[in-house]
Amino acid sequence: MNLFDYVADRWDRLSLQAWLHVSEVVQSTIIAAVLGVLIGVAVYRSPIGSALATALASTILTVPSFALLGLLIPVVGLGATPTVIALVLYALLPITRNTIVGLGGVDPAIRDAARGIGMSRVGVLARVELRLAWPAILAGMRVATQMLMGIAVIAAYAKGPGLGGEVFSGLVRAGSANATNQALAGTLGVVILALLLEAVYFLIARFTVSRGIRG
């Protein structure tokens, strides 16, 4: 059986797992984006706070994902919980880093002008600074999503949902019929989904980045 026959034959299961894979990655990215932007907003005015937040987040990213999953299993058990916790933690660095850099890069003159026309601190943040920082934040989310697609495969070790399950059963069944097809379907599926998400990010950027700063 070649790969195409295999995929056609198992389409129901594969498409469900592909959907679960994308769904867990997108949900984790959104949770991480909310947390990352909140952290970024909280620390970007303080150089030491920014340095601490980025240092901590980049240290987390250095931790091997398999080791982190291993440590989470005895604490939170198997399944979706350790998967989502790990994915959110890994997505924090690119998003927090880019939020801080994006907010820090806003021209102080623009900030002053906004204050000058009577906008409140919150108004300046929500209507001026965050909008100007949005392309950077979105770029951070894109990088995070790409990374999470690969890490979610490893998360199948902790019985997380998604295409990683195909790769693992391909490995376990090595030598038997369709083992390679199974691992290949899982791996290629992740690559294709990652490229599709990349296109989605391009569209989001096209429609949400303020017209004045769209390059």
Place this chain on the structure above:
Amino acid sequence: MSSTTKPQGFSTESGSRRADRIRLLAQPAAVVVLVGAVLVWAFTRNNDAIEAESINAGVLLTKTGEHLLITAVVAAIVTGIAVPLGVLLTRSWARPVAPLFIAIANIGQAAPALGVLVLFFLWTEWEGLWCAALPIAFYSLLPVLRNTITGIESVDPALVDAGRGIGMSSSGVLFRIELPLAVPLVLAGLRTALVLAVGTATLAFFVNGGGLGELVDTGYKLNRVPVLVVGAVLAVGLALIVDWIGAVLEEYLGPKGLA
């Protein structure tokens, strides 16, 4: 935008010099405390026979050694292939094919590390060190390749012209102007590749390549949490130390005039 979009793909760069300073000081201290505490706990508690089989100095040293060996082999392969390839692709006659190589490397990194590892194992039917090291090296190649190309291409053309003007040969320009100026970016790429390698090496045991991931797996399969924790914490400590060594190299090997 240019500064915020720079770290494409996997990168542990914090984007802040002060954050890098904090990590340079705090990271080794944190590793010593964390690994020390876990080892003391693991060796002083009452281990049953199954736990004692994994938690003893011999096994822990062997697994750490295997892990380091994979990382070192990957680092050697990546440096040996990506830096020369990056240099070749920036020569004027190779410019047209450079995007092709970058695209291949980009897709290589979009592929999940574990999938690449498993497929390489299924296709070659190899096992052990090389079956783990080669796909991990392929996977870690991109940061170094991209940074080498970017580093050389971002050298001010006026400097290259000046070099040619005082009579340097093109290889003279390459070795005495372009490469030294590209060193900081190449080193940053190597550090990223090292972090990727030491992290992905935890997966090497899936193809019988050993490493600290094996302890995590043993602890999980036999339901012995201490074994799992010791393996995972050692892997974390090793990754943080390797990253720290990369940071120190970046700090001290970079040309002084560029700081």
